[in-house]
Amino acid sequence: MGDILFLAHRVPFPPDRGDKMRSFHILKHLGRSAPVHLIAFADDARDAEYGEQLARWTASRTVVRRSKSRGRAMGEALLTGAPASVTAFGDRRVRDAVKRILAGRDIDTIYVFSGQMAQYLPETHAARVVMDFVDMDSAKFAAYANSARWPLKWVHQREARLLGRFERHVAARVDVSLFVSAAEAELFSHTAPDARVEAVENGIDTRLYDPDGDFAALEAPGPLIVFTGQMDYRPNVEAVRWFAGHVLPHIRQSHAAARFAIVGRNPGEAVRALAKLPGVTVTGEVADVRGWLAAASVAVAPLTLARGVQNKVLEAMAMARPVVASPAAACGIDHGGTICVAEGERGFGDAVIALLDDPAAARAQGEAARRRTIERYGWSARLAVLDRLIGSGGAA
Known part of the structure; x- marks a missing residue:
């Protein structure tokens, strides 16, 4: 098995919020079986420093500080007809880093974490591609639109429509599309019936989240x-x-x-x-x-x-x-x-x-x-499906 290229919209560390927990544990799981090359965005200066703390699970790390404003992302979206949540993560430095890794390493699998990063998939490459959408973001924006007033309603409707089209296009290009629950996977399957879709649920580190664990107790008078x-x-x-x-x-x-x-x-x-x-x-x-x-x-x-x-x-x-x-x-x-x-x-x-x-x-x-x-919900049990998708049998 060759190396793995892992693309993430946020540095998968520290695992202290929902998306980072999932990406961190998946990265660790993949790193046990093959060298992993991480390319990820940092939301701020502190995030940018966390990349090196992933050294024990990765063969290389490229972390790019994301600084594009919402206004600029929306302007690019209107000019190009792309979803704003995709243009918000468009960055030449990340594109160059992907090209460099693909040219210099024997990449067997590309693991894409979050739909925003699918824009960095090469047009042609022999690697299997696992697309972890996590959630169906287009459905989220459709729900936003239902409760919004004009003109925000139009913005969310546009995003839901274009993002849905983008998700279906990506799913048609990759070997398998992953979602965080069976309900999300089923919902997406209705919109992309020809795509291979599977659920990989989140887990929880029950040794860390343990009421008898080592953490500072708080005084809590009253309910x-x-x-x-x-x-x-x-x-x-x-x-x-x-x-x-x-x-x-x-x-x-x-x-x-x-x-x-x-x-x-x-x-x-x-x-x-x-x-x-x-x-x-x-x-x-x-x-x-x-x-x-x-x-x-x-x-x-x-x-x-x-x-x-x-x-x-x-x-x-x-x-x-x-x-x-x-x-x-x-x-x-x-x-x-x-x-x-x-x-x-x-x-x-x-x-x-x-x-x-x-x-x-x-x-x-x-x-x-x-x-x-x-x-x-132990992580090892939840992520065992990845061994089938990326192991010797692959995702094809």
Whole structure:
């Protein structure tokens, strides 16, 4: 077996957010069987420094700082007729790096992580190509369009249409297209019936996310409800605004001391403003999310727009926390009934209240959830399918 070229839209380190967790563990898995050459974007100066921390799993690393503005990306998209989420990642330096690796190395497999990186696939090459879309992004923008007003509605409709066309074109060129859940894979199969599509689910490092692990404990007087996530991501923003504004007041009628902690990096003005509401804390970036999860009486995932497997739910389950999730946040996870699924202001709030009212039942649910993650979501089990796709049998 020859070398592997791994293209990623973000440096797969540290594994502290959903996309980086998946790309990091896949990169590690692939690196056990062949030399891996990583080419990835860095969102900021700190990300750019993380590339070298992947040396133990990679044969070479090329990290390019992404600095293109949204305005420039949209302008290029309008001029070229391409999706803006693709032009946002268009960069000559990455294109040159791909050409250099392909010319200088015996590349047997190209693993493309995230649809934005598919633009760097060569027109002709003997390597097998595995396209990990993760989620069906065109469906995400279609959902955005449904709830948006003009002119943003037109922008999202355009992106959904062009991105859908781009996804189908890419799927027709590659050996196999991967998605994070069976539901996402099935959804894409309906739009690209001739493509080979498979699901490779996310896992969770249950040794790291362990309530008995080595992390700093937090003092948590009174009931603590915790949401974790990247707080400049629109579905997360909408989720916490809804919960803080509409669900938390209902909960505090029964549990006046209940607090809601929004834990995650890059909260914008709309999220920071929630800290003015009674009982709401906005932490921003934290050194270790496990302390907050361990202190949580209940972890919540009230997303109305969610694609694939929600890592925030798996993390809370692995930390033996009782979880209340919306149907959208829960649908990609085979939780076996170990979390509560609820919707609507009253229904979601009542589910949280029931857990706060019965700490013994909440503890039992959390323990069952942890057992479920250990049995069902270990990374080695989730990624075993890659050995079939990229191993001696290949993806063809």
